[in-house]
Amino acid sequence: VTSTLTISSVQRANNGQYTCRSTNHALMDTSQPATLKVLERPEDIQVSVTPSSEAMLQVTWSVEFTGNLDISESQVSYKQSNETSFGEWMPAVANGTDGTHVVKDLSPATKYTVRVRARNSEGWSDPTEAEGRTQNKAGTFPLGAVIGGSVGAVVILIITVGLLICRRQHGLKRTEKGDIVLDDIGARLETHESGTLNRKFATG
Numbered sequence: 001v002t003s004t005l006t007i008s009s010v011q012r013a014n015n016g017q018y019t020c021r022s023t024n025h026a027l028m029d030t031s032q033p034a035t036l037k038v039l040e041r042p043e044d045i046q047v048s049v050t051p052s053s054e055a056m057l058q059v060t061w062s063v064e065f066t067g068n069l070d071i072s073e074s075q076v077s078y079k080q081s082n083e084t085s086f087g088e089w090m091p092a093v094a095n096g097t098d099g100t101h102v103v104k105d106l107s108p109a110t111k112y113t114v115r116v117r118a119r120n121s122e123g124w125s126d127p128t129e130a131e132g133r134t135q136n137k138a139g140t141f142p143l144g145a146v147i148g149g150s151v152g153a154v155v156i157l158i159i160t161v162g163l164l165i166c167r168r169q170h171g172l173k174r175t176e177k178g179d180i181v182l183d184d185i186g187a188r189l190e191t192h193e194s195g196t197l198n199r200k201f202a203t204g
Contacts, residue, residue, distance in 0.1 A: 049132030
């Protein structure tokens with residue numbers, strides 16, 4: 001007796017082992033298991049981009065789903081993140097599901113978008129994208145840090161100049177007890193034994 005099991009529109013969920021069991025009034029017998037593998041294109045590529053220098057980015061990836069087939073090839077493409085078109089696909093070194101590639105001759109302190117795809121006998125995977133930024137050029141600093149430092153210096157300069165003007169215009173002077181007095185507005189800073197400063201304003 002020959003029997004056939006047909007699965008229409010096979011899907012990934014149909015992966016697994018199948019057995020055939022036969023019974024009659026005398027006995028029951030079960031066949032050896034047969035394994036069904038649904039063959040698909042690769043999927044779910046995890047990509048990481050890290051800076052190696054001011055002109056290089058290191059791209060690493062792992063193919064989480066191979067489609068039940070060996071990965072035969074991997075490729076990398078990239079562009080500056082503010083551009084619209086990617087460059088040509090470049091062959092990349094891969095060891096099975098894991099791969100790495102160094103993108104060279106890049107601009108310093110620039111964000112790039114990198115995409116990776118992998119191939120098996122069923123075809124190419126959809127590209128997976130990730131972003132990375134090259135390091136700053138040696139001897140330079142981020143614009144934010146420069147602006148922040150400049151603003152801090154300007155604020156200190158303004159405070160210093162303001163105190164000098166206040167001292168000249170409003171009679172800033174020190175008493176025998178160490179108090180600092182502004183005569184025309186009646187403000188006084190008193191130094192206490194605890195070392196703290198307490199500001200008081202005259203009411204009349």
